[in-house]
Amino acid sequence: MSGAGVISSPPAYTKRRQANVLKIDQCEFVGSFFQLDQLPRDRRPQVAFAGRSNVGKSTLLNRLVGRRNLAKVSNTPGKTRSLNFFVVNNRFYFVDLPGYGYARVSKSERAGWGKLIEGYLRGSEQLAGLVLLLDCRRELTDDDRRMLGRLAESRLPALVVVTKADKLNRDQLQRKLRRVENELNLPAIAFSSLSGIGKNELLAAIGELVAAKPQI
Numbered sequence: 001m002s003g004a005g006v007i008s009s010p011p012a013y014t015k016r017r018q019a020n021v022l023k024i025d026q027c028e029f030v031g032s033f034f035q036l037d038q039l040p041r042d043r044r045p046q047v048a049f050a051g052r053s054n055v056g057k058s059t060l061l062n063r064l065v066g067r068r069n070l071a072k073v074s075n076t077p078g079k080t081r082s083l084n085f086f087v088v089n090n091r092f093y094f095v096d097l098p099g100y101g102y103a104r105v106s107k108s109e110r111a112g113w114g115k116l117i118e119g120y121l122r123g124s125e126q127l128a129g130l131v132l133l134l135d136c137r138r139e140l141t142d143d144d145r146r147m148l149g150r151l152a153e154s155r156l157p158a159l160v161v162v163t164k165a166d167k168l169n170r171d172q173l174q175r176k177l178r179r180v181e182n183e184l185n186l187p188a189i190a191f192s193s194l195s196g197i198g199k200n201e202l203l204a205a206i207g208e209l210v211a212a213k214p215q216i
């Protein structure tokens, strides 16, 4: 994988992940859901993606599945407050959660979709884990911590991804990864939708999340 040397996660972790890269053959948009009781109820595991607005979530999702506009399709204005479901390889779901922290949103609106996200993280039986995206040039926000807190309450695993890795030089990126890992006590993956750094590592980690989820 290009740029693997830049990633500062513990060696065992990186090696294990890259040995077993998940291959995405197929990904289809299923729907946008505004209420928890509308969500798909089948037994396929779900992997959710979260991050503040503009973190690069749509671009990352498109890059992971190798489709240019898949995530954008559902991200048209008015749909940004929904949980957007995609079925991958007909085997599991990617769930694109609303981006948070967008300044031009009213308090009540924010509270509404905060509830939707929190309800989902607390209550979804099929949730295998969360991919939390952090912009490499920004600090952690209270919203980011809140997401991880909810996840910990549900005892679910998190993958932390530092996005737009191409914006930092090698040393800056390593420092950022180390700081995030120390702050959160979780391994972090550097990702760039431009260069492709971190794609295989993230796919392998997602494959592990899905495989570890018991089908109930």
Ligand code: GDP
Binding pocket: 051, 052, 053, 054, 055, 056, 057, 058, 059, 060, 099, 163, 164, 165, 166, 167, 191, 192, 193, 194, 195
């Ligand atoms: P979202 O709001 O989290 O879905 O963010 P988008 O995917 O729409 O991306 C927000 C902005 O960041 C867009 O202008 C993207 O082109 C840019 N962007 C996304 N990923 C990357 C990346 O890996 N590198 C760089 N340099 N820019 C990126």
